[in-house]
Amino acid sequence: MASKNIVLIGFMGTGKTSVGKILARKLNRLVIDADEVIEAKTRRKIGDIFEKEGEPYFRALEKETIGDISRKEGVVITTGGGAVLDPANLEALKKNGWIVALMAEPTTILRRVKRTLSRPLLKGENVLSRIEELLRKRKPLYEQSDFQCATDGRTAAQVAECILSLLEGKLS
C-alpha cells in the first residue's frame, strides 16, 4: 500500500516549515511546502499576491495547489496557516495523509512572528489581538486534525519528536 503523507497544519508561527524540514530529514522523505509551490508557480511572493490581488485570489491559488500536492504519496506536506479555511483542502489532504496540527498560545505566536514582517495578515498595529481573533475562529478547524502537538516552550526538533511518537507504527 502507498505510504501516507504527513501533513502539518496550524497557525502562522507554530513552526510548520521548520518542523516539516526536520521530519522529512529524519524520515528520508521529500518535503513540499504549499506556499513555496505557490511562489514558485507564480514567481511572486505571497505578500505581493495578497497586496495586489487580494486574499480571495490567494485562497483560490492555495486551493488549486493543495489539490495538486495532496495527490502525492509518502511526502511531508506543510501548509499555510489559512489552508484550513476551505474544507475542501483538509478533505483532499486527509485522503492520503495523517493531518497533524501544531498548536501554540497567542503570546508564543506573537513572539515568533515578530521576527519577520512577511505575513500579510499580521502587518500593522494590535498584532496580538489580531492573532487572538484569528485563532479563535480557526482553532476548531485545526482541531479537525488527526493529531495535535503543542509547541509552546518546545524547539522544532522536540516538536518533530512529538510527531514521530504520535505516528509510531502508522508509517510504512
Ligand code: S3P
Ligand atoms: C496565512 C499564513 C501564511 C501564508 C499567508 C496566509 C494565513 O503561511 O499562507 O500569509 O492565513 O494564516 P504561514 O502559516 O506559513 O505563515
